[in-house]
Amino acid sequence: MRRAIAHGIENVRTGRGGPFAALVVKDGRAVAEGSNRVTTSNDPTAHAEIVAIREACRVLNQFQLTGCELYCTCEPCPMCLGAIYWSRPARVYYAGTASDAAEAGFDDAFIYEELKRAAGERRIPMEQILQEESLAIFSAWAQQETKRLY
Secondary structure, eight states: OHHHHHHHHHHHHTTSSOSOEEEEEETTEEEEEEEOOHHHHTOTTOOHHHHHHHHHHHHHTSSSOTTEEEEEEEOOOHHHHHHHHHHOOSEEEEEEOHHHHHHTTOOOHHHHHHHHSOGGGSSSOOOOOOHHHHHHHHHHHHHOTTOOOO
């Protein structure tokens, strides 16, 4: 965790991004680290955890982080939490809390509230269209013999 915190401080000090960093460890060895790159890469998904997960998966040549631990300088936001569950690490450690982040100007509480609302009642309205036509995609997937489940 100290390595992740040092990486986050360096990220802020050098102006390369926001105050978040993450580290993926497997068998006691760091395999990847990431820091927040949202503003420097103009990518709203470039949160530290996602950057670290992407790099770890590349290094390990697998799409899941089985047997890995993720160290985050702050409690993961909803987007990162989703990426963490999809990547399936064995454990996650975090230092700061969502409240600590909110005090620093990074408040994601509204996203948790939005997830509780019906799709049409969200700040960004969401409307389902062409469901029947889209089912052909899942049918094609179900019939594919070489698919890799995840």
